[in-house]
Amino acid sequence: MCGITGIVTKNRDDIGALLVMCSRKLTYRGYDSVGVAAVKDGVVDLRKDVGTIDEVDKMLGLSKMRGDRGIAQLRWATYGAPTKVNAQPHFGCTPDFYGAHNGNIHNYAEYRQELIETGHIVRSENDGELCVHAVDKYYEETGDMFEAVRLSTRDLKGAFAFSVGRADEEKIYAVKMGSSLVAGVAKDATIVSSDLPSILPLTNNVVYLRDREMVELTAERVRVFRIEDGKELDREPEISNVDPHAAEKGGYHHFMLKEINEQPKVAQDVMGVLEGSRSEDWLKMIEDSGRKFLVACGSSYNAGIVGTYYFNRLAGTPLVPVIGGQFIPMYGKSLADDSLCILVSQSGETKDIMNVLNLVKETGKGKTLGVVNVIGSTLMFGADAYIPMACGYEVSVPATKTYFSQTIIFAYLAARLGERNGTIDPSEAKEFIRSLAEDLPRLTQQTIDRTGILTKSLAQTLIDVKDLYCLGYGFTDGVAREGALKIKEICYNHCEGMYSSEFKHGPLSIVTDNYPVIFVTTREDSWMVINHINEVRARHGRTIVVGEYEESLSHYVDREGDFLTIPESDILLNPLLDVIPLQMLSYYLSVDLGINPDLPRNLSKTLTVD
Numbered sequence: 127m128c129g130i131t132g133i134v135t136k137n138r139d140d141i142g143a144l145l146v147m148c149s150r151k152l153t154y155r156g157y158d159s160v161g162v163a164a165v166k167d168g169v170v171d172l173r174k175d176v177g178t179i180d181e182v183d184k185m186l187g188l189s190k191m192r193g194d195r196g197i198a199q200l201r202w203a204t205y206g207a208p209t210k211v212n213a214q215p216h217f218g219c220t221p222d223f224y225g226a227h228n229g230n231i232h233n234y235a236e237y238r239q240e241l242i243e244t245g246h247i248v249r250s251e252n253d254g255e256l257c258v259h260a261v262d263k264y265y266e267e268t269g270d271m272f273e274a275v276r277l278s279t280r281d282l283k284g285a286f287a288f289s290v291g292r293a294d295e296e297k298i299y300a301v302k303m304g305s306s307l308v309a310g311v312a313k314d315a316t317i318v319s320s321d322l323p324s325i326l327p328l329t330n331n332v333v334y335l336r337d338r339e340m341v342e343l344t345a346e347r348v349r350v351f352r353i354e355d356g357k358e359l360d361r362e363p364e365i366s367n368v369d370p371h372a373a374e375k376g377g378y379h380h381f382m383l384k385e386i387n388e389q390p391k392v393a394q395d396v397m398g399v400l401e402g403s404r405s406e407d408w409l410k411m412i413e414d415s416g417r418k419f420l421v422a423c424g425s426s427y428n429a430g431i432v433g434t435y436y437f438n439r440l441a442g443t444p445l446v447p448v449i450g451g452q453f454i455p456m457y458g459k460s461l462a463d464d465s466l467c468i469l470v471s472q473s474g475e476t477k478d479i480m481n482v483l484n485l486v487k488e489t490g491k492g493k494t495l496g497v498v499n500v501i502g503s504t505l506m507f508g509a510d511a512y513i514p515m516a517c518g519y520e521v522s523v524p525a526t527k528t529y530f531s532q533t534i535i536f537a538y539l540a541a542r543l544g545e546r547n548g549t550i551d552p553s554e555a556k557e558f559i560r561s562l563a564e565d566l567p568r569l570t571q572q573t574i575d576r577t578g579i580l581t582k583s584l585a586q587t588l589i590d591v592k593d594l595y596c597l598g599y600g601f602t603d604g605v606a607r608e609g610a611l612k613i614k615e616i617c618y619n620h621c622e623g624m625y626s627s628e629f630k631h632g633p634l635s636i637v638t639d640n641y642p643v644i645f646v647t648t649r650e651d652s653w654m655v656i657n658h659i660n661e662v663r664a665r666h667g668r669t670i671v672v673g674e675y676e677e678s679l680s681h682y683v684d685r686e687g688d689f690l691t692i693p694e695s696d697i698l699l700n701p702l703l704d705v706i707p708l709q710m711l712s713y714y715l716s717v718d719l720g721i722n723p724d725l726p727r728n729l730s731k732t733l734t735v736d
């Protein structure tokens with residue numbers, strides 16, 4: 127949520143163009159409002175308004191702003207409505223101080239009041255403004271910008287990062303206090319940002335930061351300090367091998383479609399990681415643990431549900447899937463020394479997951495194994511060990527390829543554990559792992575190819591539908607939830623994902639003539655799913671089926687296009703492939719409804735708030 131970018135250049139005057147170019151790459155973090163503070167000859171020009179970066183740039187000429195340094199911010203509204211006054215960056219009491227934040231300041235109400243009572247002119251209802259005032263306040267006391275920034279963090283409670291500058295200083299500062307922050311050193315500029323994509327247009331020379339660290343940017347260098355005592359840390363830049371063009375659409379209309387189409391390669395890449403030498407450590411960590419929790423949110427949680435079925439089926443090993451925010455009230459006190467929390471997060475920054483990571487660290491009870499996509503994220507650095515999803519950048523707000531990668535990771539680990547503990551026959555395990563490595567990429571491509579046109583025309587028949595269900599059974603439980611989440615998220619339809627045998631325990635009453643219910647199945651469970659389909663058909667509902675082609679299933683759809691078939695495959699690959707038609711259906715429905723699936727309203731890709 128929210129993206130900040132700060133840049134200091136050497137002998138350049140095009141700071142507006144640089145900030146717009148780099149910040150555009152953070153659009154997935156927030157698109158409620160945008161602002162740029164540009165400093166030229168010691169004077170700060172601050173322009174901001176409601177809208178996307180392209181809209182506000184057009185309106186206010188952000189990319190034409192002159193200066194050699196500045197800060198930009200893209201906002202996802204939490205504290206204060208998405209209005210011009212709440213847009214960031216903000217000034218302090220005077221235009222001498224300018225800055226912007228991402229994250230949340232939890233003591234917002236009390237601190238805002240305290241600042242007002244001590245004479246600060248607070249103009250907005252946005253918590254980011256308080257960061258600038260906190261620096262302003264400590265500058266009054268110390269007359270030293272470095273100290274003011276460092277001490278300001280004592281007043282501010284929450285998980286956040288901010289970047290701040292003073293008009294008369296040719297430096298920019300930034301702090302990392304629980305939200306992501308990375309820096310970079312280019313030939314003629316330095317940069318600090320909420321995330322790597324906005325650094326890469328300038329440089330691949332990256333400085334990764336840890337929590338409770340701050341940076342000082344001059345045109346030549348990035349210096350890193352510990353916030354606690356101001357001690358300088360020895361942190362050299364590292365070369366990032368992330369492809370700077372990964373965050374481009376590459377000929378597709380939307381990132382979402384591009385990312386769906388990248389899934390065959392993701393299957394290949396993640397299997398490469400899993401077949402590497404580090405797997406032994408991950409497997410051992412799982413084997414040596416007692417109770418195992420799988421903690422995740424949204425799509426990552428849905429993938430975790432699929433994983434839970436694989437772990438049971440292939441390894442006889444129970445995983446307890448828990449929604450991130452529920453973990454502490456539900457299981458926090460149940461952690462034991464040998465517990466394992468498998469923390470699954472694409473961004474590696476989701477606050478609900480960070481809370482669990484911090485709990486395990488603080489109590490010392492158990493270990494954490496991260497499953498994470500963003501390299502350099504807080505989860506990657508904080509977990510005892512981490513498995514990379516190997517997806518490259520996922521730019522579109524709806525998760526697709528990262529969900530896919532997560533399910534492959536769980537399937538693979540379960541097969542390896544089962545092979546080792548004897549739950550499955552070693553030859554069965556080997557064959558499944560072979561099919562993951564060799565067949566899955568090809569079958570994924572085939573599924574994309576065969577369902578493209580089908581889902582496009584199916585979407586047209588659903589254009590007026592506002593309410594539907596997506597049901598799964600056994601292995602496809604998590605898949606159906608994921609399909610429903612995609613439809614909700616990017617089509618703004620109410621679509622509930624649930625277990626198909628539960629449907630008769632209440633929700634079935636919603637079915638009337640032509641009410642649509644999507645059933646997702648594997649070959650193994652279709653006999654049971656047919657029972658549930660019949661319950662809907664008997665009430666004249668419309669059934670749409672996703673799964674391998676089976677004659678018996680084909681009788682339960684009214685039109686051929688209502689059966690989205692995946693290619694014939696190993697039964698254990700069915701749950702992995704079944705999600706693809708659902709991703710594509712939601713994509714085409716979203717586009718038909720005139721929605722931009724990459725940037726659904728009210729959402730942000732990285733949720734660093736509680």
Ligand code: F6R
Pocket residue numbers: 423424425426427470471472473474475476479523524525526611612615731732733
């Ligand atoms: C849905 C989606 C979200 C995320 C959720 C968790 O398409 O993208 O539901 O899955 O916000 O995010 P991470 O995996 O970054 O923790």
